[in-house]
Amino acid sequence: MAPVKEGALLWEPPASLKKQSNMQYYMNWLYKEKALDFKSYEELLDWSVTDIERFWESLWEFFDIKASASYTRVLDERKMPGSKWFEGAKLNYTEQVFRHFTPNDSAIISQSEVRPLDHMTWQELYDKTASFASGLKSAGVKSGDRVVAYMPNITETVVAFLACASIGAVWSSCSPDFGSPTVIDRFKQIEPKVLITVDGYRYGGKDFDRMSTVKEIQNGIPALEKTILLPYLQENPDADTLHEAVLWKQFMAEHKNASLTYEAVPFDHPLWVLYSSGTTGLPKAIVQGQGGIIIEHLKQLVLHMDLHKGDRFFWFTTTGWMMWNLLVGGLLNQSTILLYDGNPGYPSLDTVWKFAEDTEMKVLGTSASFLLACRKNGLKPKEQFNLDKLMSIGSTGSPLPPEGFQWVYENVKSDLWLFSISGGTDVCSAFVTGSPFHPVHAGNIQCRALGSKVEAYDEKGTPITDEVGELVISEPMPSMPLYFWNDEGNERYLDSYFSTYTGVWRHGDWIKINQDGSCQIYGRSDSTINRGGIRMGTSEIYSAVESIKGVTDSLIVDVSNHNGKDFMPLFVVLEKGINLDDTLKNKINKQIKETCSPRHIPNDIYEIQEVPRTLNGKKLEVPIKKILMDVPFEKAVNIDSVGNKKALDYFIDLAKNIN
Numbered sequence: 061m062a063p064v065k066e067g068a069l070l071w072e073p074p075a076s077l078k079k080q081s082n083m084q085y086y087m088n089w090l091y092k093e094k095a096l097d098f099k100s101y102e103e104l105l106d107w108s109v110t111d112i113e114r115f116w117e118s119l120w121e122f123f124d125i126k127a128s129a130s131y132t133r134v135l136d137e138r139k140m141p142g143s144k145w146f147e148g149a150k151l152n153y154t155e156q157v158f159r160h161f162t163p164n165d166s167a168i169i170s171q172s173e174v175r176p177l178d179h180m181t182w183q184e185l186y187d188k189t190a191s192f193a194s195g196l197k198s199a200g201v202k203s204g205d206r207v208v209a210y211m212p213n214i215t216e217t218v219v220a221f222l223a224c225a226s227i228g229a230v231w232s233s234c235s236p237d238f239g240s241p242t243v244i245d246r247f248k249q250i251e252p253k254v255l256i257t258v259d260g261y262r263y264g265g266k267d268f269d270r271m272s273t274v275k276e277i278q279n280g281i282p283a284l285e286k287t288i289l290l291p292y293l294q295e296n297p298d299a300d301t302l303h304e305a306v307l308w309k310q311f312m313a314e315h316k317n318a319s320l321t322y323e324a325v326p327f328d329h330p331l332w333v334l335y336s337s338g339t340t341g342l343p344k345a346i347v348q349g350q351g352g353i354i355i356e357h358l359k360q361l362v363l364h365m366d367l368h369k370g371d372r373f374f375w376f377t378t379t380g381w382m383m384w385n386l387l388v389g390g391l392l393n394q395s396t397i398l399l400y401d402g403n404p405g406y407p408s409l410d411t412v413w414k415f416a417e418d419t420e421m422k423v424l425g426t427s428a429s430f431l432l433a434c435r436k437n438g439l440k441p442k443e444q445f446n447l448d449k450l451m452s453i454g455s456t457g458s459p460l461p462p463e464g465f466q467w468v469y470e471n472v473k474s475d476l477w478l479f480s481i482s483g484g485t486d487v488c489s490a491f492v493t494g495s496p497f498h499p500v501h502a503g504n505i506q507c508r509a510l511g512s513k514v515e516a517y518d519e520k521g522t523p524i525t526d527e528v529g530e531l532v533i534s535e536p537m538p539s540m541p542l543y544f545w546n547d548e549g550n551e552r553y554l555d556s557y558f559s560t561y562t563g564v565w566r567h568g569d570w571i572k573i574n575q576d577g578s579c580q581i582y583g584r585s586d587s588t589i590n591r592g593g594i595r596m597g598t599s600e601i602y603s604a605v606e607s608i609k610g611v612t613d614s615l616i617v618d619v620s621n622h623n624g625k626d627f628m629p630l631f632v633v634l635e636k637g638i639n640l641d642d643t644l645k646n647k648i649n650k651q652i653k654e655t656c657s658p659r660h661i662p663n664d665i666y667e668i669q670e671v672p673r674t675l676n677g678k679k680l681e682v683p684i685k686k687i688l689m690d691v692p693f694e695k696a697v698n699i700d701s702v703g704n705k706k707a708l709d710y711f712i713d714l715a716k717n718i719n
């Protein structure tokens with residue numbers, strides 16, 4: 061097959077999909093209830109980002125958000141940051157989930173490398189959530205206290221999260237493949253009372269015992285009062301080696317038949333803390349609110365991904381990525397969520413497609429890198445699996461290039477809806493996303509999300525179309541972070557999003573918005589490493605690499621997506637007499653794997669003489685990234701600010717070889 065050209069039309073939504081979509085239903089509802097007659101998505105989008113108070117209020121009514129006290133006004137003031145949404149309202153995330161479920165329907169279908177395929181009904185989910193919540197309460201957990209999980213993507217993690225939210229406690233999770241320094245850097249900041257953990261996990265057919273890591277985590281977080289240990293890898297891990305630990309089974313048994321109550325919390329009550337790392341300091345602890353997430357996730361999942369009650373919704377994720385939080389959001393609409401824990405490429409890349417067949421999956425969400433790996437390995441799922449029920453594929457983590465789109469249409473199904481989405485941890489959602497109304501063009505994201513005033517700004521802050529610019533959001537959204545934990549005077553929050561354009565959210569991605577409203581993302585406009593959706597600050601990688609004897613300095617950049625290649629090189633400066641041989645490379649990779657995560661192992665390691673730095677000593681990450689992306693030198697580097705100009709030569713030569 062000839063390679064598809066960027067922008068080539070690959071699919072158009074059939075009239076039946078449009079007609080039966082939630083988006084159409086919402087537009088009909090707006091017409092009937094609000095006398096708002098939009099003739100197209102573009103008209104609706106325009107209204108949603110102009111008359112923002114009425115738009116978000118309409119969602120509140122359309123989704124029939126359950127609240128024990130109503131709001132007094134939708135928005136206090138259009139300002140960013142700090143606008144107050146739905147003041148006076150009292151609600152609860154978990155109550156929204158359980159407000160009208162069908163007891164014997166499946167709420168969760170799960171499988172892992174440790175466990176076979178299993179269904180959990182809504183009644184079971186409700187009962188287990190009630191028991192866990194009661195257990196947390198007896199452990200002294202109150203509204204506002206933090207509960208953290210070092211857990212894989214399995215049913216117990218969802219139970220624990222729903223229980224935590226029902227009390228109004230604040231949730232935070234890390235995947236058990238994260239090393240203890242990474243976990244401690246995150247969890248310690250929020251002083252959690254309770255840790256929920258597994259003893260270990262299986263990945264790619266290998267067992268990883270984590271009991272000693274759990275001990276290190278416990279030792280690193282003095283605020284912890286209790287640990288709940290779920291035997292997942294071993295049947296009988298030795299709970300006595302941990303402080304104040306109780307086994308999951310015992311914890312649940314003590315609270316059997318408990319009834320579930322819901323703490324009515326204000327709209328901006330913290331729901332969870334997600335983490336995002338920059339180049340310096342500890343990872344940012346981003347706090348998102350119960351109400352903001354409920355309304356944003358319903359919008360994203362129900363309108364943009366067209367999830368209906370009972371639809372089987374899957375996203376391949378770990379608990380350390382915001383896509384886990386979005387996946388769980390499927391329960392807000394009583395969809396059935398599908399969890400997979402393990403290596404999606406083990407024993408082969410067929411694993412996910414087989415899971416799709418076995419679960420009669422309707423929406424299959426994954427990362428662009430997974431789809432590209434399937435393509436590279438010549439997979440043809442359509443010839444091997446019955447994917448009749450599959451309606452759509454979602455892709456995120458990095459931009460999906462045209463060849464990824466082509467592979468899906470040629471090898472999975474010619475008549476499915478493939479949507480690529482992008483947003484991120486900061487809002488736990490997507491700014492640019494899918495739509496049941498729009499065609500799919502190779503390499504393009506279908507549309508900007510309702511209620512997200514996404515614009516591309518040039519350096520002067522002027523909106524541009526058909527050109528790459530900074531992705532900004534120029535009107536407030538209820539899902540924007542409430543604050544960062546321990547961020548005196550909102551300093552880091554302001555610096556992260558509002559230091560470039562006053563009162564406008566600068567997201568840190570490059571975007572091109574096309575005339576027809578579709579768009580493309582061109583990766584991070586800063587230097588953060590985003591692998592498999594997990595954002596890791598370069599500083600975390602440096603501290604791992606530079607702790608190795610013989611390594612004196614280092615630099616890492618992620619130029620994945622440039623030319624459709626997955627490329628994250630690490631550059632090291634070595635002590636005199638030390639060679640960058642395979643033993644040292646393996647040592648570096650092992651260190652990154654154990655202290656950061658396996659996803660942050662570089663594609664290659666190069667020896668350099670000097671790390672290029674600014675006059676005041678900062679590593680030149682973004683300029684080097686730009687050089688390697690073949691951006692013209694004068695645009696990539698502000699040469700006057702470079703302290704050791706000669707150090708750039710190496711990268712200029714390397715760019716010639718890789719591009």
Ligand SMILES: CC(=O)CC(=O)O
Binds near residue numbers: 457481485490593594
């Ligand atoms: C929706 C997203 O933006 C996911 C990610 O790439 O982290």
